Amino acid sequence: MPGRYRAANGSLKPTRRHFASAIASREGLVVPRDPSALHEVVDGEFARSHPGQFAVGDIQTDRGARVTVISLYGICDRMLDSGTMYPEATLHRAISDLTPIFQERASDYVLVAGDLNLYSYSDGTIWGRRGMTVFERLAAYGLDVLGPFRRPDEPRLERCPCPDVDCRHVITFLYQSNPKNRPHQLDFFLATPRLRDRRRECWADPDLEWPQHSDHRPILTAFDV
Template sequence: MEEELATKIVCWNIAKRHEPWRELVAMDADVALLQEAGQVPPDVADKVDTGDREHWDSHVWNSEWYSGRFKNLSDRWSKVVKLSDRVKVEWFKQVGQISEVAEDEIAVSGIGTIAAARVTPHGGLPFIVVSMYARWIKPHPSTNSRWRVGYSDGSAHRIISDLSAFIGDTDPSTHRILAAGDLNMFYGATHSNRLSLTDRERTVFERMDALGLEFLGPQSPNGRQASPTPQGLPEDTKNVPTYHTAKKKPETAENQLDYVFASRGFHEEVKVRAMNEPEEWGSSDHCRLWIEVGKSV
């Protein structure tokens, strides 16, 4: 019997840096789900396949409404990247928020928040992958808000609405969807968490669950936990830090911002862990999430 190998996927916010691209091609992975990805450095351009520009760049389908206000819509994007010939990748082109799309399209409502593709392993069943980046949105000027950065749950809900197009039945077992990325929020945060809009963020995870997308963490023991428990999380939290600020480093990282979800039923074929030990963290402020889909036989 021919051995069916697991499909190896890396999810990573690379903060528009070049070095993560070089680390990706050295990992023997099949697919990367990237957030805040800039241009591919020339020295690895022949080792990765980012698909057509239409699958990640909102400039392609947006009008020129931003002319005179912004130099461009964004300089960093969510991308699905093919890293090996062990899989076939069919990217979905982004189009505006129309109600009926073609077979190779996805309607997108946020800028730089999502990229999607169909991945087919050799000898295996295809599944949909979605790279998610819940970018920050500043409150409307009329609010006179003191939220300097803004809120991320608005982008997260746009992402959920967009990926909902791949859900055509109330039975989650009829879907094979893997969605992963940086949601810029804290799973299980308490109301004492000064960095969290706790009730609003909770609705994101609840909505994923309502769509039949199982929360896969990663959670401890599939990653190193912060010690002591960060402020604003319950003592029994299983969160694992996936991000550190400029004032910290992998050893002192506290907060988990990156998560993985998969269709209920399909999720039993998916294994996830955070590569958040200091020696394996990588060259971004986010660590990598290592995802395996399928079972070896």
């Protein structure tokens, strides 16, 4: 992540949290794919505009399938005049960086996961509509939102800000981990069609104590590949 960030008052301050996206494996099954420097990338390679924003790895399954996993984070920029934060610019750069991977002939099984800092719906504001352009662009590469979602027989998420009466969102984010704050879903799995067809489960961590550990709730999924 960048060494500095812009505070709400417009001043630049040292980054308080040094973190990055990652892919971990207990069994050593992940083959990491490292991007090239942006100014050195050549045809067929992928670059990174924001070091640490995403991690890419290939998993070879026991059945011989290759699953490409991408851990992606929506880095927020801040407007100088209004102080408004927006993640879609860095996410669009990441999509451009990752386009060679999305277009590979062997890319039938691609999974994108992470905290995108975006809603998966438009709330009617210009910021909501701009955020939807990220999901629309990913969908152009066959990557649609997989979940997690509430079951059809479950009531809508209480106090969810989305305008959909058939809301199926699950809470994955609480600002400052405070249950009094409005719940949001900012964390998602997106998958290509063949991988979606092989989904077994997709859910959010049922542990009700998750806000004690983080303001983001873990999400999980399983596939038969």
